[in-house]
Amino acid sequence: MSASNDAVRELIYRSCRCLDTHDFDGYIALCAPAFRYRITVYSPELRKEMIWLNHDRDRLAALLAAVPRHLARLGSLQRNATVYTIERDGTEGPARVTSAFSVFNIDNEGRPSVFAVGHYHDTVDVGGERPLLVARNARLASRDLGIGSHVPI
Amino acid sequence: MPSRSAATWERPPPLPDGHYVSGRVYHDEQIFAEEREHIFRKVWHFVCHESEVAEAFDFRTVERADVPLLVVRGEDGHIRTFINVCSHRGARVAMEPGGNARTFTCFYHHWTYDTEGSCVSMPRPEGYDHTPIRKEDMGLREVKTDVKWGFVFVNLDDDCAPLDDFLGGALDIFDRVLPNAELEVFHYHRAEIDANWKAYQETIVDLYHEFMHVILRDTQMPAASMDDREMRTYANGHVTIAGLKADYEKYVGWGHRDDSTCFPGLEPDDARFAPLFPAQTFITRGTVMRIDTVQPVTAHKCLIESRGLGLKGESPEDRMMRIDQHNEYWGPFGRNVTEDAFAAEGCEVSFGKGAALRGIIARDEGGKGQCDSGLRGFWAEWSRRMGRPASHPTND
Ligand code: FES
Ligand SMILES: [Fe+2]
Numbered sequence: 001m002s003a004s005n006d007a008v009r010e011l012i013y014r015s016c017r018c019l020d021t022h023d024f025d026g027y028i029a030l031c032a033p034a035f036r037y038r039i040t041v042y043s044p045e046l047r048k049e050m051i052w053l054n055h056d057r058d059r060l061a062a063l064l065a066a067v068p069r070h071l072a073r074l075g076s077l078q079r080n081a082t083v084y085t086i087e088r089d090g091t092e093g094p095a096r097v098t099s100a101f102s103v104f105n106i107d108n109e110g111r112p113s114v115f116a117v118g119h120y121h122d123t124v125d126v127g128g129e130r131p132l133l134v135a136r137n138a139r140l141a142s143r144d145l146g147i148g149s150h151v152p153i
Numbered sequence: 154m155p156s157r158s159a160a161t162w163e164r165p166p167p168l169p170d171g172h173y174v175s176g177r178v179y180h181d182e183q184i185f186a187e188e189r190e191h192i193f194r195k196v197w198h199f200v201c202h203e204s205e206v207a208e209a210f211d212f213r214t215v216e217r218a219d220v221p222l223l224v225v226r227g228e229d230g231h232i233r234t235f236i237n238v239c240s241h242r243g244a245r246v247a248m249e250p251g252g253n254a255r256t257f258t259c260f261y262h263h264w265t266y267d268t269e270g271s272c273v274s275m276p277r278p279e280g281y282d283h284t285p286i287r288k289e290d291m292g293l294r295e296v297k298t299d300v301k302w303g304f305v306f307v308n309l310d311d312d313c314a315p316l317d318d319f320l321g322g323a324l325d326i327f328d329r330v331l332p333n334a335e336l337e338v339f340h341y342h343r344a345e346i347d348a349n350w351k352a353y354q355e356t357i358v359d360l361y362h363e364f365m366h367v368i369l370r371d372t373q374m375p376a377a378s379m380d381d382r383e384m385r386t387y388a389n390g391h392v393t394i395a396g397l398k399a400d401y402e403k404y405v406g407w408g409h410r411d412d413s414t415c416f417p418g419l420e421p422d423d424a425r426f427a428p429l430f431p432a433q434t435f436i437t438r439g440t441v442m443r444i445d446t447v448q449p450v451t452a453h454k455c456l457i458e459s460r461g462l463g464l465k466g467e468s469p470e471d472r473m474m475r476i477d478q479h480n481e482y483w484g485p486f487g488r489n490v491t492e493d494a495f496a497a498e499g500c501e502v503s504f505g506k507g508a509a510l511r512g513i514i515a516r517d518e519g520g521k522g523q524c525d526s527g528l529r530g531f532w533a534e535w536s537r538r539m540g541r542p543a544s545h546p547t548n549d
Contacts (some may be wrong), residue, residue, distance in 0.1 A: 039486060045213065045250040045341045046205060051476050052342075055484045062406025069367045071492045144344050147494035148485035 002091045003131040007082045008124055011131045012099050016079035019151055024064035031057050032125050032132040039152060041118075041140040052140075053152055060152075070150045075107040077115055077151065084119075088126065094134055097122040101138070103153055105146075116153055117142045163510060170517040170544045171529055171536075177503035177546050179349040184539070184546060185452040191538050192217035192431050196389075197299070197306045197319045199433045199446055200224055204303070204337040204465065205251065206232055210268055211249045216448065216456075218309060222296060223247045223257070227268040232300060234295035235270045235309045246293070246549040252292075270295050302331040304435075304444075323391035326427050329418030330437060339476060340461030342485055347503065348497035350447045350455035351535075354432040356493040357445070358392055358531055360384070361516060365496060368481075368488045371400045372407075376422065379522035390430030390534025392527035397424035399438065404488075407481060414442045414471045416464065428527070430534050441479045453505050455497075459483065461489065511544075 011030060017069050018027035031037075035057040055063060080102050087096045098121055105115040123135040138153045159357070167174050178184055205213050212225040214237055221237040223246065239246050239259040246257050246266060256273065256522045258265040265274045270293040275281075278288060297308040299316040301324065306316050313319070324331070346353065356362060359380070363369040377398035385393045399422050402409045410421035419425075421439040428434040432447035442462040447455050461479040463472055482489040500513055503509035514532065518524035530541040 043341050046338055047251050048339070050340055050342075051473075051480070052340075052484050053480055054473070054477055059406050066367070066405055066488075069363055069493055070488065071367075073491070073495060143342060145342075145485040146344055146345055147498060148344070148487070148491035150486070150488065150491060152486060 003124075003126040003128070005086050008086050008095055008097060008126060008131050011124060011133065012081055012083050012097060012120065012122065015133065015136075016081050016101070019153070020076065020078050022067065022151070024061070024067070027064065028057065028061045030133055031060075032134045033057060035128065035133055037138075037152065038136070039138045039140065041045070041143055043143075062100070064151070066120045067150050072150050073147055075105055077107060077153075078104045078151065079153065080104070081120065092127045095124045095131075097124050097125050114142075115149070116140060116145055118153070165544070166511065166513060166515075168513070168515050170542050171533060172525075172544075174214070174512045174514060174532055175546055176504050176507060176509045176511055178535075178543055179352060179500070180452050180507060181547065182253045182452055184541070185449065187539060188449065189218055191540070192535070193449065194220075194309045195313065196202065196431060197308045197313070197316050199304055199429075199444065200234070200307050201277060201305050202303055202338045202444070202460065202462065203232065203300060203305055203334060204462075206305075208253065210253045210255050211251070212247060212254060212257075212268075214247050214249065214375055217307065218448075220309060221245055222307065223293070224298070224305060224307070225254075225268045232298060232305055233268070233270065234296040234298040234305075235266075236296060238294070240272060240291040241265055241275070241294065266293050285520070300382055302327070303336055309453050319389055321388045321431070323387045323389075323393055323427050323429055324435065326393040326395055326425050327435065327437060330416045333417040334463040336442065336462045337465040338460050339463050339472065340484060341458070343456060343458045344485065344494070345450060345454055346371070346494050346498055347453060348455055348494075349452055349500040350432055350449040352500045352504070353447050353455055353457060353494065353497040354428065354434075354531070356496050357426065357428045357434050358527040359525070360394065360527070361525065363523065366489055366492055368404050372401055372425070373397060375403070376400045379518070382521050384520045384524055384527050386526055386530030390531050390537075392426075392428045392530050394426040394428075394527065397426070398422045399477075401481075404481075404501045410439060410478065413474055413478070414464075414467070415439050416442065428531075430531065438478070438482065441475045443479070443483050453501060457494070462507060 037055050038062050039053040081099045083099045085098045102117045103115040104112050118140040121137040125134050127131045200215045201213045206226040223235045223237040241264050244261040246259050267273050272288045272291040381396040383396045399406050424438045433447045436443045444460045446458045463475040514525040514528040516525040536543045
């Protein structure tokens, strides 16, 4: 039996929550072994597509595991996502899921500001017991990310 | 040593001028205004790489010293720069960050300019028949432009010295690379951060802050002797740093770079820095180049533009390798640049309203190791151009 659309939606939301709370093991557990993570964005300056991060599951896991060693931005990031569409080829084939996200930075004084806005374009394996992320393209619409972030979006 | 009282805290440090910087330089509004006139409107500015305007009629819009600029390659192949302001009533002419256009029509009253800056048409020109206004005299204001190894520089001062005089040989640190490589920009981002422009630029010249970066502690500091480093200062406040090495695989999750396709003349572990005055930095790390510029926005905000460059015409695999290696250190999700911006914002908190009175730049390691000679070179040039010593820039 393939995973339901509700389970797919929960996967997307869980992935956001794991990054929000720095539960990086939990995030990696949502990813299939062949997982590919990318952050992409179009540059109207260069009139070119750009890739701002490109990792397989192992390298992403290493990057996330090293986050606590770094001098990271203060406060926290909070991801708000909405699943727009879930497209399935057949019952067992991977689903293509498009979600909107906005990421807020909450600084140490509790002040919120918008960090980034864009869409997740996800490929989700729905054939197993529980759905797994096979690929995520975090596609940015905004491009000025201030000081940036050690934690992906 | 005990903590300090107000008297000892406020007393200038027992150092010569030039070995410390007054906190005023980061927040004084008069100083900020003068920087625009005495520095940013006088120096040569890197504005883009020629690959950003590769074809005839390609253009880029940028800002330098609060002046909007239009950089465009003409039909004759020459790259020219104009102030991006309409001669009629001052509207901005080209709006897009980049594109390709044979002419630029101002949105407001449709005066139209060609890629050589001539005003080629104005609607209903007979309305000016009773005045001396003729389209032939209404071209865009051209700005001095020169191209060095594919880097496009402009200068808003028509009386400036030539670009090569300004550079004074500082870019020659790349002379094994750049004359032999055709480069292409693959990464561009801009970021406004809450810091005075100098606080960010200082992070590039300051080698002592290597300790702040995990990746530099892991990969750079153990890779070569501090004595192998060579920090040089040049006329006009430029600095170069060579002799840095990196063992990239020492950072968990990163790979060897030994098999990587390097820039010509560079080894995979070879890092070279050229922070040019006032705030434009060229860096190579074996396989990839980064160029940063910093523009003042207010005394408390600056705009960082950051580019990554690879080799033109390289294979998709090599380009992807270069993008990945660029992103390891740099870009908004890089392990390094984010921390430098954090540092600049962290100093703004204390310098921005005057709580921090001074910064000490007195380390002397003879241009090796983590010497402050580069910072002193930067501040000496700042002091010269501003006519104010950075250690006590105001009379009080
Ligand atoms: S302001 Fe440009 S045409 Fe009038
Ligand atoms: Fe740094």
